[in-house]
Amino acid sequence: MNLKIALLAGDGIGPEVLSQAVKCLQAVEETFNHNFVYREAPVGAIAIDKHGDPLPEKTLNLCEEADAVLFGAIGDPKYDNNPDAKVRPEQGLLKLRKELGLFANIRPVKVFPKLLKNSPLKPEIISGTDFTIYRELTGGIYFGEKKINAEGTEASDLCSYTEKEISRIAHLAFKAAKNRKNKLTLVDKANVLESSRLWRKVVSKIGESYPEVKLEYMFVDNAAMQIILNPSQFDVILTENMFGDIISDEGSVIGGSIGLLASASVGTDSAMFEPIHGSYPQAKGQDIANPIASILSAAMLLEHFKLFEEAMAVREAVDKSLKKGIVTPDLDSKSQYGTNHVGDFIAENIVDSDDDFNMNDENIDLGKSTII
Ligand SMILES: NC(=O)c1ccc[n+]([C@@H]2O[C@H](COP(=O)([O-])OP(=O)(O)OC[C@H]3O[C@@H](n4cnc5c(N)ncnc54)[C@H](O)[C@@H]3O)[C@@H](O)[C@H]2O)c1
Ligand SMILES: CC(C)[C@H](C(=O)O)[C@@H](O)C(=O)O
Numbered sequence: 001m002n003l004k005i006a007l008l009a010g011d012g013i014g015p016e017v018l019s020q021a022v023k024c025l026q027a028v029e030e031t032f033n034h035n036f037v038y039r040e041a042p043v044g045a046i047a048i049d050k051h052g053d054p055l056p057e058k059t060l061n062l063c064e065e066a067d068a069v070l071f072g073a074i075g076d077p078k079y080d081n082n083p084d085a086k087v088r089p090e091q092g093l094l095k096l097r098k099e100l101g102l103f104a105n106i107r108p109v110k111v112f113p114k115l116l117k118n119s120p121l122k123p124e125i126i127s128g129t130d131f132t133i134y135r136e137l138t139g140g141i142y143f144g145e146k147k148i149n150a151e152g153t154e155a156s157d158l159c160s161y162t163e164k165e166i167s168r169i170a171h172l173a174f175k176a177a178k179n180r181k182n183k184l185t186l187v188d189k190a191n192v193l194e195s196s197r198l199w200r201k202v203v204s205k206i207g208e209s210y211p212e213v214k215l216e217y218m219f220v221d222n223a224a225m226q227i228i229l230n231p232s233q234f235d236v237i238l239t240e241n242m243f244g245d246i247i248s249d250e251g252s253v254i255g256g257s258i259g260l261l262a263s264a265s266v267g268t269d270s271a272m273f274e275p276i277h278g279s280y281p282q283a284k285g286q287d288i289a290n291p292i293a294s295i296l297s298a299a300m301l302l303e304h305f306k307l308f309e310e311a312m313a314v315r316e317a318v319d320k321s322l323k324k325g326i327v328t329p330d331l332d333s334k335s336q337y338g339t340n341h342v343g344d345f346i347a348e349n350i351v352d353s354d355d356d357f358n359m360n361d362e363n364i365d366l367g368k369s370t371i372i
């Protein structure tokens with residue numbers, strides 16, 4: 001298959017982790033005889049430094065012309081620590097999502113058996129965790145009207161949703177639940193927020209078209225607790241933009257590190273693949289960041305184009321690195337291995353299972369995601 005892939009490395013650890021994902025895609029090209037063309041473009045703080053704009057027009061054009069975008073991370077303390085900054089790296093990411101129409105952000109949360117003891121939570125509580133968050137990505141409080149009064153003493157962000165914005169992601173989430181364990185939990189704050197009550201109305205109506213899917217509702221404060229207390233009760237979680245952002249970082253605790261959690265952001269015409277973590281500025285250039293979230297985001301990219309064997313080969317190589325303890329320090333504080341070494345190991349272990357993979361060889365956790 002020929003694919004044009006836009007590479008947006010961004011800031012902090014973004015470039016380091018993204019280049020491990022690219023190594024893996026190149027290994028896939030070689031092993032499975034594909035031809036991917038990569039084009040790099042600046043985004044985030046680095047794009048502000050170079051062009052005065054966190055999403056230069058050239059970057060957006062490149063993404064629009066590409067078949068898919070592979071994103072690193074954006075963000076820099078010089079903006080995080082300056083509430084008065086007029087231009088911010090995050091605006092680049094938000095604009096990109098909006099312009100590409102990436103309304104659904106799919107974040108799988110799964111525990112690798114090998115890492116059961118890495119989690120701060122008890123193994124008996126987290127084993128069997130396998131849920132996917134469908135986070136609405138181009139609406140809600142992130143995109144509502146922002147105001148600050150002239151004195152700078154009062155500010156507001158509007159949380160607004162339309163029926164259309166809710167229903168398009170709800171259909172995706174119901175279809176995903178149908179292909180999984182037939183359960184969908186809508187996470188909201190319908191006891192307080194008008195926008196959440198609209199979510200409930202729209203989602204319950206759509207639910208009538210998916211009678212096999214058990215629809216449940218949960219308030220977000222309770223959901224934040226249940227994800228930690230009993231994560232295996234969840235199958236597909238559907239939620240609005242900000243709640244999805246927060247509960248997915250929380251979900252990453254279950255698996256032992258946020259450096260493992262990948263995501264796909266999809267719309268009708270475009271798709272972007274990005275780790276859920278940020279630019280982790282403290283680790284920039286230190287070769288300690290976990291590249292697996294970025295590598296698994298590349299696996300989701302392959303699945304998006306129905307390259308399932310190829311994606312599986314990447315997942316199996318990741319699994320092998322975890323089994324052999326070839327991991328970064330977030331997963332093993334005594335580890336001698338860095339970002340690059342882990343990336344090399346995973347890329348080198350991408351093989352065509354038709355050639356030499358023995359299913360009984362190792363107890364492999366395939367961890368297949370559920371993009372449709
Ligand atoms: N998609 C994105 O680009 C994205 C996402 C979240 C945050 N951000 C931005 O990133 C900057 C830093 O934000 P933050 O510190 O709140 O979140 P962060 O995700 O960058 O880091 C939080 C903590 O998670 C851990 N971590 C993150 N990535 C890791 C990795 N690959 N390997 C191992 N450990 C990892 C580290 O312990 C780190 O201290 C901010 O500017 C923020 O706006 C960007
Ligand atoms: C950086 C920020 C705008 C972003 C978000 O909130 O969507 C990040 O936290 C994420 O999870 O991708």
Ligand SMILES: [Mg+2]
Pocket residue numbers: 245246249276
């Ligand atoms: Mg986030």
